[in-house]
Amino acid sequence: MTTLDRTIRLGGAVARCGQLRIPTGVAPAADPIPTGETPEDVTARLAAQAAGRLARYRRQRPAAYAAASLGDLGPNERAAIWRWLESDSLTLVITGPVGTGKTHAAFAAANWAAGQGTIPAAWTVPDLMVDLAPEGDPSAAHVTRTAPLLLLDDLGVEKTSEWRVEQITALIDNRLGNGLRQIVTANADYDALARRYGERAMSRLTARAGLVRLTGADRRRVTW
Ligand SMILES: Nc1ncnc2c1ncn2[C@@H]1O[C@H](COP(=O)(O)OP(=O)(O)OP(=O)(O)O)[C@@H](O)[C@H]1O
Numbered sequence: 001m002t003t004l005d006r007t008i009r010l011g012g013a014v015a016r017c018g019q020l021r022i023p024t025g026v027a028p029a030a031d032p033i034p035t036g037e038t039p040e041d042v043t044a045r046l047a048a049q050a051a052g053r054l055a056r057y058r059r060q061r062p063a064a065y066a067a068a069s070l071g072d073l074g075p076n077e078r079a080a081i082w083r084w085l086e087s088d089s090l091t092l093v094i095t096g097p098v099g100t101g102k103t104h105a106a107f108a109a110a111n112w113a114a115g116q117g118t119i120p121a122a123w124t125v126p127d128l129m130v131d132l133a134p135e136g137d138p139s140a141a142h143v144t145r146t147a148p149l150l151l152l153d154d155l156g157v158e159k160t161s162e163w164r165v166e167q168i169t170a171l172i173d174n175r176l177g178n179g180l181r182q183i184v185t186a187n188a189d190y191d192a193l194a195r196r197y198g199e200r201a202m203s204r205l206t207a208r209a210g211l212v213r214l215t216g217a218d219r220r221r222v223t224w
Pocket residue numbers: 064065072073074096097098099100101102103104105154187219220
C-alpha cells in the first residue's frame with residue numbers, strides 16, 4: 001500500500017506525512033513585520049494571516065472543486081501528483097483536452113495541501129490578469145508572489161498582450177527565484193505556450209516539472 005493509499009484510507013489523518021516539500025507558510029519576510037511585538041502578538045498575527053489566506057482560498061475556489069480530492073483521480077494521475085507533492089520540483093503542469101479534469105486534479109492537490117496547512121492561492125489566468133490590472137485587486141500582486149503554493153488555472157487562454165505576457169513571466173520568475181511552488185493547468189501544448197510567453201519563461205517554468213497529461217472524453221459532455 002502506498003503512502004497515498006494509506007492517507008486516503010485514513011481520511012483526514014494525513015498530517016503525519018512529514019517529508020512533503022511544500023513550504024508550510026509564506027516566507028516571513030514577505031509580509032511587513034510590525035515592530036515592538038511580543039511573542040504572543042507574533043503568534044496571533046501569524047494565525048490571523050493564515051486564517052485570512054484560508055478564507056481567501058475558499059473564496060477563490062469554485063464550489064465545483066471544493067470537495068475535489070486525490071482519491072477521485074485515476075491511479076496513474078494520483079501517483080504522478082503524489083510523486084510531485086513529495087518531490088522538490090517547483091512546478092506541476094497538468095495538461096489535456098477540454099473537460100478531461102485538469103482543474104479538478106489541480107484543486108485535488110491544492111485541497112490536499114491546504115489540509116496540511118500549506119494554504120494555496122488560486123486564480124484562473126484570465127481572472128488574475130483582471131486582478132493585477134491597476135484598477136483590480138490591490139492585494140493580488142503580493143498574494144501571487146508570496147503564496148507557498150499557487151494554482152494557476154488555464155494558462156494560455158487569456159487574450160495576448162505585451163502587458164499580460166510581462167505579468168506572467170515576471171510572476172513566474174519571481175516565484176521560481178524564491179523557490180515557491182505552483183500548479184499550472186493548460187490546454188495548450190508546450191510549443192504554443194512558448195510562442196506566447198517565450199522560451200526562457202517556459203524553460204524555467206518546466207525545469208524538472210512534474211507533468212500530468214489527462215486524456216479521455218470531455219467529462220461535461222452528454223453524448224448521443
Ligand atoms: N476525477 C474526477 N472525479 C470526479 N469528477 C471529476 C473528475 N475530474 C473532473 N471531474 C468533473 O468533471 C468536470 C470537468 O472537469 P474539469 O473542470 O476539471 O475539466 P478541465 O479539464 O479543467 O476543463 P477545461 O479544459 O474546460 O478547463 C467538472 O465538473 C469536474 O468537477
